[in-house]
Amino acid sequence: MAEQDIRTFVVRTDDDEIREVLRRGLQRAKDPSGKSKGRAKFSDLVFTRQFSAFDRQNADAANSPFHGFFTLFWMAMFFFMIKIGAENWRKWGNPLGTNDIVKGMVRRDLVVLLLADGVMCALTGVSWLLQRLIYAGYVDWDRSGYILQNVWQTMFIGGVIGLPLLRDWPWTHTVFFVLHGVVMLMKQHSYAFYNGHLSTAYKRRLHLLEQLHQLDHISPVQSPSQTEPPPSALSTTHLSKVPSALGIRERRLSVADLEKSTEDMDSIAAAIESSRPLDHEQVHIFERMIKWEIDALTDELKGKATGPDHVYPNNLTWQNHYEYIVLPTVVYELEYPRSDSINWYYAAEKMAACFGIIFVMIMTSQAFIYPVVMETVRMKEAGMPLAQRFQAFPWMLSDLLFPFMLEYLMAWYLIWETILNFLAEVTYFADRTFYDAWWNSVSWDQFARDWNRPVHNFLLRHVYHSSISALKVNKHTATLITFFLSACMHELVMWCIFKKLRGYLLFLQMFQLPLVRLSRTKWLRNRATLGNVIFWLGIFTGPSVLCSLYLIL
Structure with a gap:
């Protein structure tokens, strides 16, 4: 029976190439699409x-x-x-x-x-x-x-x-x-x-939490609502991704995505604050989009902090x-x-x-x-x-x-x-x-x-x-x-x-x-x-x- 050639590889954490592989792996974990350049x-x-x-x-x-x-x-x-x-x-x-x-x-x-x-x-x-x-x-x-x-x-x-x-x-x-x-x-x-x-980002998150709280107290109507915006007019492609600070930055880099995102969130805020009737689909989509933004902003405020003491605004000491x-x-x-x-x-x-x-x-x-x-x-x-x-x-x-x-x-x-x-x-x-x-x-x-x-x-x-x-x-x-x-x-x-x-x-x-x-x-x-x-x-x-x-x- 032939002897097997057994080789041992030692992976060092201070190796530049290994460190780069780990960095890219972490980036892909937050950005599965890999489109952020x-x-x-x-x-x-x-x-x-x-x-x-x-x-x-x-x-x-x-x-x-x-x-x-x-x-x-x-x-x-x-x-x-x-x-x-x-x-x-x-x-x-x-x-x-x-x-x-x-x-x-x-x-x-x-x-x-x-x-x-x-x-x-x-x-x-x-x-x-x-x-x-x-x-x-x-x-x-x-x-x-x-x-x-x-x-x-x-x-x-x-x-x-x-x-x-x-x-x-x-x-x-x-x-x-x-x-x-x-x-x-x-x-x-x-x-x-x-x-x-x-x-x-912190004030933006507080504002979205307030909107989400208002949305929780809205009783949706059964028939399709005439209140703008209809769900079909909203861009929801980003909802398939994990909410992250990287996702927010990726959307900011694209002028079209940034303008559309701002327009959508402004129209949602106006619809909630108008107190006009909303149907079930609108409430569901609005809630998903607001929660995605909140979670992404939460990740932005966390940054590289591993504990709550360093998360904004706790770091302002x-x-x-x-x-x-x-x-x-x-x-x-x-x-x-x-x-x-x-x-x-x-x-x-x-x-x-x-x-x-x-x-x-x-x-x-x-x-x-x-x-x-x-x-x-x-x-x-x-x-x-x-x-x-x-x-x-x-x-x-x-x-x-x-x-x-x-x-x-x-x-x-x-x-x-x-x-x-x-x-x-x-x-x-x-x-x-x-x-x-x-x-x-x-x-x-x-x-x-x-x-x-x-x-x-x-x-x-x-x-x-x-x-x-x-x-x-x-x-x-x-x-x-x-x-x-x-x-x-x-x-x-x-x-x-x-x-x-x-x-x-x-x-x-x-x-x-x-x-x-x-x-x-x-x-x-x-x-x-x-x-x-x-x-x-x-x-x-x-x-x-x-x-x-x-x-x-």
Whole structure:
């Protein structure tokens, strides 16, 4: 008897393909027809339990064939810092050198910065207070609520920008405060507009429940009623589907379905409130349609919540709001996947790595970037003409290329690997996909998706899809709006740092759009290595070119 070939397959829940299969299975369970292709204004984002790519808890990272290069990089950084410290000791008698950057950071307003940052975070509670007023019925979201929210957001970001200018903070204080302020702005926007959307659904559901209650007290007549609308005029095809938030979104995506649905429900409401006679068939159809809408709206209000405490409006507590403020995400959901416990040793490891990377960045900046910056300052103070300063541009660019590339990588690793993972660990936040393999990007749109996943998700939901649903624009226009808004926010940060409005970064970011189109042509399509070379060329030269332009001009 031949031996059977028995193979064991291990299915891991953190596998990307398995996770995608599960996501699609859940979607099909709510949408058996499989016809839903588009996304609504508040499209679903899938949060799952997983680790970031370079995290030591990620089995894929430890088993990667490139893990040795990761080890080599950090060994090189260690010896690089030793070399810089030795050079500083020989030249200045101090391993930290002149330490001008650290002196500038702690010389003035450090306590004021920390206090202002705490006040700024506390002020996000204004968005929560507005949502409480909306739920209580004092404000209507669709009329004045969203206007008040936008006015508050404008005042908030104005204060965030104005305080560093008023206090004349050094660039280190300004970068931290403005960037954190922009994060708080995005968090408030997501919290307010998602809960505002749910408040509309909640009031709609209450109104339908009232109609259903009125319908229960109607005694149907035996003969066919002449009251409009007759059952034959109503669209009932959706009643064959399970009531769900996905079903509502699918109907919203179709203008014809949305108009017909609105017309049908308005005519049903008018018929019930008219107190005119209804026959048995009308009562039956009206009841089915109202119950379907109620159940679908109930599913909408539930969102991803697994318990009643997080279902709208039970989520409108100050604890829920401020818990969301400290979570490492800028997209609000009723509930997120959470870890079971906190590994304090791991959290301490991430915090130590955070300060270690800051030390590397300061040492690199002090040794290689600060002297170049001070040289341009001396050139301007000496009254050197612009033409002569531009003659130094190529040399300045070559001096800044490598240190800026290192600073770029360090800044990314500092924020998206150490700080966000630390916050995720101490807040039980289980979804750690703060980035994807952006280093393998072959186009700028891929880089935009993978470099910063939290902000990408925010722009996808609250800018891209909201532009399509609210402004009725096509996908290309929505993409242009998304890129432009992102570019404006980056240019805002540059203005706060250099106190100059030049538009260099805005231009370079918008220039990515034609480069995206170019990457899809027959000359670059399916040429991954060439696309990746072009991408890295932009990353390698972009930061140093920008800084040189701001310093020279």
